[in-house]
Amino acid sequence: MKKDILKLGLALALFAAGACVALAMVYAVTKPTIEGHEARNLEASLKEIFPEADAFESLNGELSADTAGVTVTGAWKASKGGATLGLAIRTLGKSYGGDAAMLVGVRTDRRLSGVRILTLSDTPGLGANATSPTYFVDKASKTTFPGQFKDKPVSDPFEVKNDVSAITASTITSKALTDMAKAAALAGSAWLEKAAAGGM
Amino acid sequence: MQRLWKIFSKGIVYENPLLMLMIGLCSAVAVTSSVGNAVGMGGAMTFVIVFAELVISLFRKLIPNDARIPIFIIVIAAFTTIIDLSMKAYLPELSKSLGVFIPLIVVNCIIMGRVEAFASKEKPLDAVVDALGMGVGYTWVLVGIAAFRELLGNGTLMAAQVMPEAFQPILFFTLPPGGFMVFALFISFNIWLKKAMERRAAAPAKEAA
Numbered sequence: 266m267k268k269d270i271l272k273l274g275l276a277l278a279l280f281a282a283g284a285c286v287a288l289a290m291v292y293a294v295t296k297p298t299i300e301g302h303e304a305r306n307l308e309a310s311l312k313e314i315f316p317e318a319d320a321f322e323s324l325n326g327e328l329s330a331d332t333a334g335v336t337v338t339g340a341w342k343a344s345k346g347g348a349t350l351g352l353a354i355r356t357l358g359k360s361y362g363g364d365a366a367m368l369v370g371v372r373t374d375r376r377l378s379g380v381r382i383l384t385l386s387d388t389p390g391l392g393a394n395a396t397s398p399t400y401f402v403d404k405a406s407k408t409t410f411p412g413q414f415k416d417k418p419v420s421d422p423f424e425v426k427n428d429v430s431a432i433t434a435s436t437i438t439s440k441a442l443t444d445m446a447k448a449a450a451l452a453g454s455a456w457l458e459k460a461a462a463g464g465m
Numbered sequence: 466m467q468r469l470w471k472i473f474s475k476g477i478v479y480e481n482p483l484l485m486l487m488i489g490l491c492s493a494v495a496v497t498s499s500v501g502n503a504v505g506m507g508g509a510m511t512f513v514i515v516f517a518e519l520v521i522s523l524f525r526k527l528i529p530n531d532a533r534i535p536i537f538i539i540v541i542a543a544f545t546t547i548i549d550l551s552m553k554a555y556l557p558e559l560s561k562s563l564g565v566f567i568p569l570i571v572v573n574c575i576i577m578g579r580v581e582a583f584a585s586k587e588k589p590l591d592a593v594v595d596a597l598g599m600g601v602g603y604t605w606v607l608v609g610i611a612a613f614r615e616l617l618g619n620g621t622l623m624a625a626q627v628m629p630e631a632f633q634p635i636l637f638f639t640l641p642p643g644g645f646m647v648f649a650l651f652i653s654f655n656i657w658l659k660k661a662m663e664r665r666a667a668a669p670a671k672e673a674a
Contacts, residue, residue, distance in 0.1 A: 273532040284543035295554035386564035390498030
């Protein structure tokens with residue numbers, strides 16, 4: 266019996282070790298590519314939100330969100346020729362299918378310059394429509410779900426089905442993303458105001 | 466050769482994992498709301514089952530019977546993580562839209578079932594052929610259901626607009642209840658197909674006439 270357990274444990278350990286080696290190799294090979302994608306995605310997202318900016322300065326840890334369940338995981342100050350254009354804020358929140366990350370741009374005139382969803386693992390065909398470039402919440406004007414936040418004043422109520430159009434049959438996704446946009450908008454405009462007052 | 470063809474082809478109709486064995490259904494309903502996802506999921510799942518069956522068949526004499534389930538899981542999980550990382554690196558868009566369903570291949574009962582029932586007893590070549598048959602059987606059903614649901618529920622195929630602009634998408638087909646209904650239709654179609662093939666095999670003379 267004792268010998269049996271040793272044998273079983275040994276077999277299990279051997280297979281686990283083999284799997285470990287294989288995974289370590291694949292991980293090492295794919296890691297730079299995956300990180301490259303993430304960095305490029307972030308760069309592209311920042312550029313999309315502030316197309317006219319020529320420099321992005323990271324402001325890690327200087328902002329925080331007041332809304333429960335939403336955290337700020339990064340912020341960048343967009344500027345052109347030394348003049349501040351606004352802030353891009355990355356928020357993390359919970360949506361229907363788990364964590365969702367979003368990049369929100371707030372301009373110095375207290376309007377959103379744009380919203381981009383970075384990660385969302387909601388149901389394909391439903392909540393995932395939030396990231397689809399061909400899913401329109403307003404078919405007439407071809408406005409996508411994140412697209413409707415462009416130029417939205419920070420002082421708006423950000424209420425789904427009131428001033429924000431929901432994605433059909435995906436109220437939880439719509440609400441979660443809207444809350445994240447609102448939290449980022451408030452945190453961003455507060456920082457910008459403080460910076461303006463402090464002469465930064 | 467004929468023996469191998471028999472092993473391969475049984476996964477497509479006679480022992481189709483989804484429509485006949487009725488295993489691995491959970492993710493099948495979930496990912497079939499678009500054809501692109503179904504192709505990606507079918508491909509990922511085929512990769513995992515082929516390599517899992519190959520490795521387990523190769524080492525079948527070294528796997529102690531009492532510890533076989535944890536060893537199967539280690540092997541399946543390793544290949545699932547490999548395909549997950551590779552898709553994240555080389556097919557980031559697809560990986561994003563499939564999300565959590567790729568890691569969930571680990572607990573897909575089709576792989577566990579075939580590894581336990583087939584690969585742990587048969588020779589490597591047979592196991593790979595069996596895995597390919599199961600993979601193709603799984604993929605064609607996924608793509609078929611997804612085409613049906615995407616076309617009627619969204620008016621598109623592979624994210625390209627197919628239906629005329631005036632077509633009002635029937636959202637029901639994208640939602641889970643529609644998924645179950647289309648699934649049931651496919652099951653009955655497969656049973657009809659199986660019976661038709663059996664009749665044909667039983668009366669070849671009649672068919673010729």
